Amino acid sequence: MILKEVQKSLIVASAAAFPLFFSSLSANAANLGALQQLGEQIFWDKISNPPRMACVTCHDPRAGWTGPHSQTNLTQVAITGANPHTIGNRKPPTSAYSSFIPPFQEGVVGLPSGVLGGAFWDGRAKGNIPAGSTTDPNKIGDEVFAETADPAGLKTAYGQYRGPTAVQALGPFVNPVEQNKADRAGVCRHVQKAQYAPLFEQAWTIPITCDDAHVDVNYKRIAVAMAAFQDSGKVHSFSSRRDQALAEDPDKKFPLDGLTEQENLGHDLFYTVKIGGNIISGPAPNGKGANCVVCHNIA
Ligand code: HEC
Ligand code: HEC
Structure with a gap:
């Protein structure tokens, strides 16, 4: 483990010194463990305004990854937002096993509605992975791999985590009835300053930056980390x-x-x-x- 870290820092150091050399050395730049750990840290981190709410507030492993308060579940059902004067209008479904949700599809033969997939109760986090890059702030394409040390390697390792669960994760931080952050830049800066920020660089080969040109792409990289964590055995335990x-x-x-x-x-x-x-x-x-x-x- 420690050896791996040392190797990695050597690779990163040589990348700076010998950029041309780097492409041949970077075949193993992807670090799924770091990506999942990043997602796990953020899942528990109160990235909200005011800072009192995390994903885990509404998706608690002690309650099957849904709302843990019996009184809330019996009465108002939806969970009060970080801003205590707000409340959404839906109950949190379990967030476990969500990475098995396929992208949204219509016209599916054999289903009464013909509709299948997508995250959220209504499937609106469609998660169809766009071919090629996209500047659409709500779709996650190849732009998350561009500018990294190893676009092809990272795409192979992380590409599958860009579906409905990742697109879903773009929502809660900036939803006024949930974590209520003013904008994506605020979420980005929070992660940039967090103790676990080095995990971002270990996973993506580049540090997190939050200037206007990078805030959307780094916000999407955070969402991919949320999906990778939620796809890990820590979340779907298969222990029924x-x-x-x-x-x-x-x-x-x-x-x-x-x-x-x-x-x-x-x-x-x-x-x-x-x-x-x-x-x-x-x-x-x-x-x-x-x-x-x-x-x-x-x-
Ligand atoms: C026509 C589609 C459909 C069929 C058929 C169906 N379900 Fe469901 N089921 C749903 C949907 C959609 C939800 C979530 C919405 C809700 O809770 O109202 C759900 C929710 C559930 C849940 C709650 C899951 C959770 O995480 O809270 C259970 C348990 C369940 N169904 C079991 C069954 C069983 C057992 C059957 C067969 C007897 C069945 N379902 C048949 C569509 C269906
Ligand atoms: C205030 C409570 C709350 C917070 C905080 C919250 N969620 Fe949710 N979550 C919900 C609700 C409610 C839904 C369903 C919303 C809908 O269908 O419109 C949901 C849906 C989901 C789903 C979709 C599951 C499915 O079966 O479609 C996932 C995955 C999920 N949340 C993960 C997260 C993550 C990751 C975070 C943190 C970035 C988070 N949630 C923060 C309440 C919350």
Whole structure:
């Protein structure tokens, strides 16, 4: 670990001294661990106005990554913003497993609405990754890799984290009913001054800067870090009874030894699609199906 850090600082130092040399040395410049740690630090950091609210305020691992206050959940449901005179109009969904949400699509065959994907209850964080670079402040394209020491290497390593979860993360910091920062530059400067700022440089090969020309791209790089963290095993733990039973079962097939008969029946009903009296797919216990998998699938 320490050796790696030393190697890295040597590489960065040589990059400054021998810019031409650098392109051949930079094949391993990507550092997913640092990117995920950056996202984790920010998830817990109260980047808000006033400074009393972080992502974790509304997405708490002790409550399945959603709102942790029973009284709020029983009454107003939405969580009061950093500015205590504000409140949104929706309940936080869990932020766990969000990196499995596919980009927003319409006209999907086999779904009643034809609509699938995108983050937020209404899927508006669409997260379709644009081909090539973009200056659209709400889309994350190849501009996040440009100007780094290794655009191609970073794109290979981080490119997948630019979908709905990253686009979602562009929202809360500057939403007046959530973290209420005045603008993206304020978020950028907060991260620039934070103790964990070196993680930004370790992940992106360049320090975070917040001048007008760079504030949007660095804000997007922060959003990519949020997505990378939320894609890590720290957030989706796969530790439910179903996951455990699946892991422990020698042939990994349902019915699972570790589940009760009723739980196995629930599984089979969940995964059976029955439309218009016809079984379309699934094990169909007693000829029945509950169709849950039509909407709840990770394909
Ligand atoms: C004030 C509470 C609050 C804060 C703070 C907050 N969120 Fe959320 N989060 C919500 C609500 C409410 C929604 C749903 C909003 C909607 O559908 O319009 C949501 C949606 C999400 C989703 C989408 C999940 C899905 O299934 O579509 C993710 C991921 C997420 N938040 C992550 C974050 C991150 C990362 C941060 C910090 C940058 C954050 N949230 C800060 C309340 C909050
Ligand atoms: C037509 C699509 C659709 C079908 C079919 C469907 N669901 Fe859902 N389900 C949703 C949507 C959308 C939500 C989130 C909205 C909400 O909570 O009102 C949801 C929410 C849930 C949640 C809460 C998740 C959370 O994080 O709070 C559970 C649990 C659930 N569904 C289980 C089931 C089961 C079990 C079935 C089959 C009996 C089923 N669903 C069938 C669309 C569907």
